[in-house]
Amino acid sequence: AQTVTQSQPEMSVQEAETVTLSCTYDTSESDYYLFWYKQPPSRQMILVIRQEAYKQQNATENRFSVNFQKAAKSFSLKISDSQLGDAAMYFCAYKRSGNTPLVFGKGTRLSVIA
Amino acid sequence: GAVVSQHPSWVICKSGTSVKIECRSLDFQATTMFWYRQFPKQSLMLMATSNEGSKATYEQGVEKDKFLINHASLTLSTLTVTSAHPEDSSFYICSAREGQGLKAFFGQGTRLTVV
Numbered sequence: 001a002q003t004v005t006q007s008q009p010e011m012s013v014q015e016a017e018t019v020t021l022s023c024t025y026d027t028s029e030s031d032y033y034l035f036w037y038k039q040p041p042s043r044q045m046i047l048v049i050r051q052e053a054y055k056q057q058n059a060t061e062n063r064f065s066v067n068f069q070k071a072a073k074s075f076s077l078k079i080s081d082s083q084l085g086d087a088a089m090y091f092c093a094y095k096r097s098g099n100t101p102l103v104f105g106k107g108t109r110l111s112v113i114a
Numbered sequence: 115g116a117v118v119s120q121h122p123s124w125v126i127c128k129s130g131t132s133v134k135i136e137c138r139s140l141d142f143q144a145t146t147m148f149w150y151r152q153f154p155k156q157s158l159m160l161m162a163t164s165n166e167g168s169k170a171t172y173e174q175g176v177e178k179d180k181f182l183i184n185h186a187s188l189t190l191s192t193l194t195v196t197s198a199h200p201e202d203s204s205f206y207i208c209s210a211r212e213g214q215g216l217k218a219f220f221g222q223g224t225r226l227t228v229v
């Protein structure tokens with residue numbers, strides 16, 4: 001079974017600074033997808049960024065970028081120029097190919113300090 | 115973007131009663147629906163997967179007779195918690211996908227409190 005591990009239950013960052021959230025996963029599949037979701041206090045799940053395993057290039061979305069290390073099965077999220085609105089729970093998620101569900105890590109609570 | 119509407123957003127019910135949670139896809143056909151449960155300060159745990167017109171597939175440890183899932187149309191899936199007990203109190207989230215698409219769209223979640 002696939003597992004997703006987020007080893008940082010909580011992180012904090014100063015406003016305008018950069019923070020990196022860690023995620024590792026375990027799978028025997030070669031074709032899969034990785035995601036970072038944000039869950040603010042409203043509890044609405046928001047997709048932050050997605051990475052296809054077959055792509056070597058790291059995904060970026062504005063201030064959000066990932067460091068995808070396939071051999072190491074590592075998928076970290078870097079948030080640059082952190083803003084107060086970035087404060088939330090962040091979940092790393094894995095999905096193998098096909099019509100399959102997302103498997104979530106336990107989450108990292110990010111606090112942004114003004 | 116695609117919208118999934120989940121209703122109600124919160125509900126309080128008495129122990130022993132049943133509660134129905136609805137999840138509607140507003141602008142796409144939700145061929146597959148996933149139901150998750152999230153305990154306080156914990157991750158989302160998959161309860162079941164349902165494909166339109168088919169019986170739901172439940173994850174190990176999830177009682178199918180207690181958590182009834184119906185996915186009779188391409189725009190509506192329901193989760194009914196039958197004979198609810200306080201330990202069923204949790205946050206329930208639906209997620210819908212169209213076809214083999216990669217994107218999963220989430221509802222706003224339902225906070226269930228059983229007293």
